[in-house]
Amino acid sequence: MHRYAFVLTRPLQLIPVLFGISILSFFLVKSIPGDPVRLLLGTKSTPEAVARIRAQYGLDESLPVQYLHFLENLTRGEMGHSLLYKMPVLPLIAERVLPTFLLVVGSVLLTLLIAVPLASLAALKRGTAADHAIRGFTTAGLGFPAFWLGIMLIILFSVKLGLFPVAGFGEDALTMLHHMVLPCLTVALALSAIVTRNLRASMIAELASDHATAARAKGLPESWVFRRHVLPNSLIPTINLLAINVGWLIGGSVVVETVFSLPGMGQLLVRAIFTRDYMVVQGVTLVFACATVLLNFVADLLTVAADPRVKL
Amino acid sequence: MSLLAVRDLAIAAGRHLLVEDIDLDLSEGEVLGLVGESGSGKTITCRALMRLLPEGQLRITRGSVALNGRDLVPLSEAAMRKVRGVEVGMIFQNPNSHLDPVMRIGDQIAESVRYHEGASRADARKRAIDLLRQVGIPDPAGRISAFPHEFSGGMRQRAMIAVALACRPRLLIADEPTTALDVTVQAQVLRLLLDLRDRLGLAIILVTHNLGVVAQTCDSLAVMYAGRVMERGPKRDLLRAPAHPYTEALLKCQPGSAAPAAQLPAIPGQPPLAGVFPEGCRFHPRCPRAAGICRERPALLPAGGKRLAACHFAAPPRAA
Ligand SMILES: Nc1ncnc2c1ncn2[C@@H]1O[C@H](COP(=O)(O)OP(=O)(O)OP(=O)(O)O)[C@@H](O)[C@H]1O
Ligand code: SF4
Ligand SMILES: [Mg+2]
Numbered sequence: 001m002h003r004y005a006f007v008l009t010r011p012l013q014l015i016p017v018l019f020g021i022s023i024l025s026f027f028l029v030k031s032i033p034g035d036p037v038r039l040l041l042g043t044k045s046t047p048e049a050v051a052r053i054r055a056q057y058g059l060d061e062s063l064p065v066q067y068l069h070f071l072e073n074l075t076r077g078e079m080g081h082s083l084l085y086k087m088p089v090l091p092l093i094a095e096r097v098l099p100t101f102l103l104v105v106g107s108v109l110l111t112l113l114i115a116v117p118l119a120s121l122a123a124l125k126r127g128t129a130a131d132h133a134i135r136g137f138t139t140a141g142l143g144f145p146a147f148w149l150g151i152m153l154i155i156l157f158s159v160k161l162g163l164f165p166v167a168g169f170g171e172d173a174l175t176m177l178h179h180m181v182l183p184c185l186t187v188a189l190a191l192s193a194i195v196t197r198n199l200r201a202s203m204i205a206e207l208a209s210d211h212a213t214a215a216r217a218k219g220l221p222e223s224w225v226f227r228r229h230v231l232p233n234s235l236i237p238t239i240n241l242l243a244i245n246v247g248w249l250i251g252g253s254v255v256v257e258t259v260f261s262l263p264g265m266g267q268l269l270v271r272a273i274f275t276r277d278y279m280v281v282q283g284v285t286l287v288f289a290c291a292t293v294l295l296n297f298v299a300d301l302l303t304v305a306a307d308p309r310v311k312l
Numbered sequence: 313m314s315l316l317a318v319r320d321l322a323i324a325a326g327r328h329l330l331v332e333d334i335d336l337d338l339s340e341g342e343v344l345g346l347v348g349e350s351g352s353g354k355t356i357t358c359r360a361l362m363r364l365l366p367e368g369q370l371r372i373t374r375g376s377v378a379l380n381g382r383d384l385v386p387l388s389e390a391a392m393r394k395v396r397g398v399e400v401g402m403i404f405q406n407p408n409s410h411l412d413p414v415m416r417i418g419d420q421i422a423e424s425v426r427y428h429e430g431a432s433r434a435d436a437r438k439r440a441i442d443l444l445r446q447v448g449i450p451d452p453a454g455r456i457s458a459f460p461h462e463f464s465g466g467m468r469q470r471a472m473i474a475v476a477l478a479c480r481p482r483l484l485i486a487d488e489p490t491t492a493l494d495v496t497v498q499a500q501v502l503r504l505l506l507d508l509r510d511r512l513g514l515a516i517i518l519v520t521h522n523l524g525v526v527a528q529t530c531d532s533l534a535v536m537y538a539g540r541v542m543e544r545g546p547k548r549d550l551l552r553a554p555a556h557p558y559t560e561a562l563l564k565c566q567p568g569s570a571a572p573a574a575q576l577p578a579i580p581g582q583p584p585l586a587g588v589f590p591e592g593c594r595f596h597p598r599c600p601r602a603a604g605i606c607r608e609r610p611a612l613l614p615a616g617g618k619r620l621a622a623c624h625f626a627a628p629p630r631a632a
Binding site: 208209210211213214215216217218219220221224228229232233236306307308309 | 362364366392393394395396397398401402404406409410411412413414415423424427428459461472475476478479
């Protein structure tokens with residue numbers, strides 16, 4: 001079978017996964033304590049008013065029926081109404097996709113931008129002061145929680161140096177980018193610590209590998225051996241490591257969006273949880289779960305592209 | 313003048329000498345067999361000829377490696393890079409691990425052509441196809457874009473030979489090139505090496521454990537024991553009438569010396585550990601002919617015909 005055939009077969013295999021996700025997100029939200037209708041109408045509402053709203057949102061039906069309604073609506077792109085924002089959930093989420101998307105993609109790119117040079121330097125200059133300094137950086141990066149780093153970055157770059165905005169998101173591409181720097185850096189610093197460590201270890205193993213020796217026996221200079229043989233081989237486990245961390249990345253984006261008041265899905269989710277905005281919690285959970293599945297799929301694509309031996 | 317002349321080569325790990333007094337000679341188109349028990353220093357000797365010893369672990373402490381009359385030992389790294397791959401090619405025991413798993417075979421052949429000769433992509437590609445054809449890979453134009461795992465073991469070894477010959481070196485160092493292959497494929501790869509010798513005038517150093525291979529393929533032979541050359545000279549002389557007791561022991565232990573696939577046999581006793589070699593002749597604890605004088609080191613001296621042996625009792629020239 002063709003190595004990329006999974007691009008066609010994978011979506012079929014994902015159907016049960018997506019069902020599972022929908023069931024989980026539906027019942028998880030249902031199991032949250034507290035009555036959303038009372039929250040919406042206030043404590044002094046009449047029983048009639050409560051019943052009317054319940055009927056309006058279909059909350060008076062049995063759970064399986066509610067789930068079927070939920071599925072049926074999903075197929076039409078209907079995720080219900082937000083009680084808080086008084087608008088449909090889908091456009092509400094759509095408005096918030098861009099900052100989160102930029103945060104995740106930007107963080108991964110920035111992570112590679114930090115980790116690849118640092119790991120290369122550490123592996124090539126093993127045991128030197130540079131290597132020890134980089135080890136110190138990775139140890140620190142693994143030790144500090146992401147939001148603490150974020151606050152430190154805000155204090156340093158925004159409050160003290162005035163280089164980057166403290167919070168929020170821009171209007172046009174340029175100001176957006178400007179606003180994204182610190183949040184991305186916060187995630188990337190944490191993630192690049194673990195990536196640098198792993199990449200350094202696999203580079204050291206590849207530098208001592210038989211095929212690197214064989215490349216040197218061809219009279220190729222060390223820089224060539226590193227670029228053409230050591231680097232491509234040691235990046236393969238890194239893709240895997242990033243794939244494993246997709247869940248962490250999305251969870252981290254929730255925290256970081258909150259710290260930087262980024263109007264993304266993470267921030268929306270947090271606010272919805274605190275206000276028991278059921279439909280929004282459900283919608284964002286669904287989108288996050290699908291994003292996780294999608295990102296893992298992308299990681300598989302990259303793995304297959306990077307390693308000709310892999311068959312999925 | 314010989315193509316390669318190694319004199320008095322010594323390799324050390326820290327303060328321990330692993331290999332000493334290595335003398336080897338090789339002329340154009342000659343196949344030199346390098347045999348010896350495991351740990352006798354064959355691999356590190358080969359690596360030293362290419363100046364490819366693991367940095368910080370092993371180093372050449374003495375001696376010279378003259379290639380076409382030019383000593384390689386004092387050369388700079390940059391000068392050495394123009395020797396590796398260009399004047400001397402190297403193939404290894406395990407083609408699985410010595411080929412880059414994520415680079416196409418054609419690119420692995422072409423990259424040294426591109427680096428050393430500044431060849432264009434198209435020219436390097438042509439050379440790669442031509443080399444794959446020369447080493448007997450069917451459909452070479454279709455196979456250059458294959459990855460190593462898509463080749464069989466024998467084809468991988470052929471591909472590695474093509475990689476080593478990419479820049480047309482005059483000397484090929486082959487460190488146990490067939491040990492990892494099954495018997496029928498072994499014979500094919502050896503035939504290929506001899507064929508390349510005949511067509512290209514290639515000189516080959518063939519490291520092997522297999523005296524049958526030596527009998528079939530080599531012109532001359534060097535026998536190593538505990539980091540030293542015990543005896544060397546024309547293959548016929550050494551196999552017919554060994555001058556050194558160690559060579560003799562190797563041959564005698566062969567189950568029916570005609571058996572072509574016989575492995576190096578077990579000689580009573582254990583070879584010494586590297587770095588803690590016995591004083592004098594290193595073979596004396598296991599030598600049936602050992603005498604008092606064997607506590608003094610024997611030098612590698614002419615022992616009849618074109619052969620040299622390091623033994624106090626090396627057979628003197630007989631009839632001749
Ligand atoms: N990097 C190293 N550091 C220290 N000692 C080494 C190193 N590499 C090899 N040696 C030692 O040098 C000696 C010779 O090793 P070498 O690999 O050359 O043997 P060999 O004759 O090729 O054996 P085999 O037939 O098993 O391949 C061995 O005793 C080995 O332990
Ligand atoms: S020198 Fe002595 S111990 Fe060494 S091989 Fe000759 S006879 Fe044996
Ligand atoms: Mg060896």
